[in-house]
Every structure is written in C-alpha cells, then in structure tokens.
Amino acid sequence: AQSVTQLDSQVPVFEEAPVELRCNYSSSVSVYLFWYVQYPNQGLQLLLKYLSGSTLVESINGFEAEFNKSQTSFHLRKPSVHISDTAEYFCAVSPSPFTGGGNKLTFGTGTQLKVEL
Amino acid sequence: NAGVTQTPKFQVLKTGQSMTLQCAQDMNHEYMSWYRQDPGMGLRLIHYSVGAGITDQGEVPNGYNVSRSTTEDFPLRLLSAAPSQTSVYFCASKRGPYTDTQYFGPGTRLTVL
Numbered sequence: 521a522q523s524v525t526q527l528d529s530q531v532p533v534f535e536e537a538p539v540e541l542r543c544n545y546s547s548s549v550s551v552y553l554f555w556y557v558q559y560p561n562q563g564l565q566l567l568l569k570y571l572s573g574s575t576l577v578e579s580i581n582g583f584e585a586e587f588n589k590s591q592t593s594f595h596l597r598k599p600s601v602h603i604s605d606t607a608e609y610f611c612a613v614s615p616s617p618f619t620g621g622g623n624k625l626t627f628g629t630g631t632q633l634k635v636e637l
Numbered sequence: 638n639a640g641v642t643q644t645p646k647f648q649v650l651k652t653g654q655s656m657t658l659q660c661a662q663d664m665n666h667e668y669m670s671w672y673r674q675d676p677g678m679g680l681r682l683i684h685y686s687v688g689a690g691i692t693d694q695g696e697v698p699n700g701y702n703v704s705r706s707t708t709e710d711f712p713l714r715l716l717s718a719a720p721s722q723t724s725v726y727f728c729a730s731k732r733g734p735y736t737d738t739q740y741f742g743p744g745t746r747l748t749v750l
Contacts, residue, residue, distance in 0.1 A: 529677065556741075563641075563727055563741035564680075610679060623668070623687075624695065625739060629679040 522547040524611050526628035533601055534636055541596040541631045543585075543611030549619035553594040554612040555585055558630075564610065570594065571616075581605075606635045639663050641742035643728050649748045650718045658713040658745050660728030668731045669711040670739070673697065673724040680727065686711055687733075718749045 525544045533539045545551065552571050556564040568579040575587040585596045594611060611628040644659045662669065670685035672695075682695030686705040700722060702714040711730075715722060728742040 524679075526679075554738075563743045564729075565741070566738050569738065624682060624685070625670075627672075627679040627681075629677055 522549075522551065522613050522615065522626050524613050524626055524628035526611055526631050528631050529629065530632045530634065532634045532636060535603055536600050538599050539597065539601050539605075539633065541609050541611075541633065543594045543596065543628060545592050545594065545611070545613045547592075547613060547615065550616040551613045552616055553585075553587060554614075554625070555579075555583070555594070555596050556610045556612060556627075558608045558610065560607070567596075567609070601633070601635045603635050603637070605633060608632050641728055641730055641740050643726075643742035643745050645745060646743065647746050649750065650715075651750050652719060654718050655714070655716050656718065658715075658726055658728075658747070660711045660713065660742060661709050662711075662728075662730040662740070663709065664730065664732075664740070665708060666730035666740075667708070667733050669705070670695070670729050671701070671703065671711070671713045672727045672729065673722075674727060674744075675724050683713065683726075715747075718747075720749045723747060723749045 523546050554569045555567040557567045558564045568577045570577050570587045578584045583598045608630045610630045612625050614625045641662045667688045671683040672680040674680050681697045683701050684703040686692045692703050726745045729739040731739045
C-alpha cells in the first residue's frame with residue numbers, strides 16, 4: 521500500500537516571493553513521484569516527475585522538486601512565484617514497474633497556492 | 638490529437654436516476670481510469686482498465702460500473718445516483734500500466750439532488 525500526505529491545504533504567498541509545497545509519501549516498494557497542477561475549472565496537468573536518476577527535477581516554468589529517499593519527501597519549490605501560479609497542486613505516487621506494487625497512482629489531498637500582489 | 642475528452646461538462650441528476658459519463662482518448666493508450674475529486678480529499682480512483690475488455694476496481698468503486706469495449710472509450714455508469722456521488726469526475730489515460738505520465742480530461746461536474 522502507498523499513501524501521500526500534503527500537510528498544507530492552503531499556502532498564501534506574495535508575488536515574487538519563494539514558495540515550498542510539502543509532500544511526504546509512504547510505500548513498501550520503489551516509487552515514481554509526480555506533481556500535478558490544476559488551474560481553476562480545468563483538469564490536471566503534469567508539472568514534473570521523478571522516475572530515477574538525478575534527485576532534482578525541474579519543470580519548464582521554474583518549479584523544481586527534490587526526491588529525498590531518507591525523508592520520503594518530494595517537496596515542490598519555486599524561488600519567485602507569479603500571479604499565474606495560483607492553482608491547486610497535487611503530489612502523487614505510483615509503484616515503480618516490476619516491484620510487485622501494482623500500477624495505481626495515489627494522490628495527496630492537494631495544496632491550494634494563492635499568489636497575492 | 639484531442640487528447641482525453643469527457644462529456645458532459647455539467648450534469649444535474651435526481652436521486653435514483655441513472656446516467657453515463659463518457660470518456661474517449663485518441664492517443665491509443667492502453668490504460669484508462671476514472672477518478673472523483675472531492676474537496677479536501679484529493680482524487681480517488683473509482684475504476685481502471687489496462688486494455689479493451691479488462692477492468693478492475695479502484696479505491697471507491699461502489700455505485701459505479703464500467704466497461705471497455707474499445708481502446709478509445711471508457712464510459713462510467715451510475716445506475717442509481719445518490720447525493721454522495723455529487724463530485725467532479727476525471728477520466729485519465731496513459732500509454733500502459735507501467736508508463737508514467739497520465740493525461741487527464743477536463744472533468745464532469747455532477748450534482749445529485
């Protein structure tokens with residue numbers, strides 16, 4: 521079984537300030553990790569993912585996340601946010617292939633990022 | 638490519654009515670799934686399919702039926718709607734069971750009175 525915890529349901533931040541959205545997971549097997557973003561009244565879009573290799577992964581719009589196996593975390597960061605980053609962010613985990621853990625994607629409860637002027 | 642499409646976008650039902658939420662993808666993906674999204678609960682898996690003719694239950698399957706007669710389509714049926722099924726429903730697809738990225742549809746907002 522696997523689970524994802526996003527402790528912060530809402531994170532307010534001023535424009536151009538840095539932000540960190542926290543994600544912790546638990547799993548008995550190796551995992552893939554994802555961050556999805558949902559803009560108002562839209563579906564989810566993949567923001568970035570960790571499959572293997574470098575523990576620091578980046579998105580095209582300035583977000584980055586670091587896989588920390590010892591702390592079972594995959595926190596999302598951005599050094600300077602913009603109004604357009606206002607959205608809900610979901611952390612998700614799935615078992616790596618051939619681990620016997622199945623193939624289901626498990627989501628956290630989401631963090632609403634609100635960027636203010 | 639249209640990606641993952643869902644119809645309708647909005648629906649209001651009365652308790653006990655039935656309906657089918659449609660989902661289609663044009664990416665030749667084998668794996669398709671249905672989620673429901675409720676405030677404070679994230680997305681929860683209802684049913685999924687690893688290919689035509691193969692479906693399985695997710696985390697919250699009760700009250701929902703699915704079938705997969707073609708690779709492209711994966712409809713979700715509510716046989717007797719209940720107020721507890723008021724939610725936003727998302728269909729998603731990915732290339733295979735163990736591939737990584739899921740692609741989501743725009744969602745269907747369902748209200749059951």
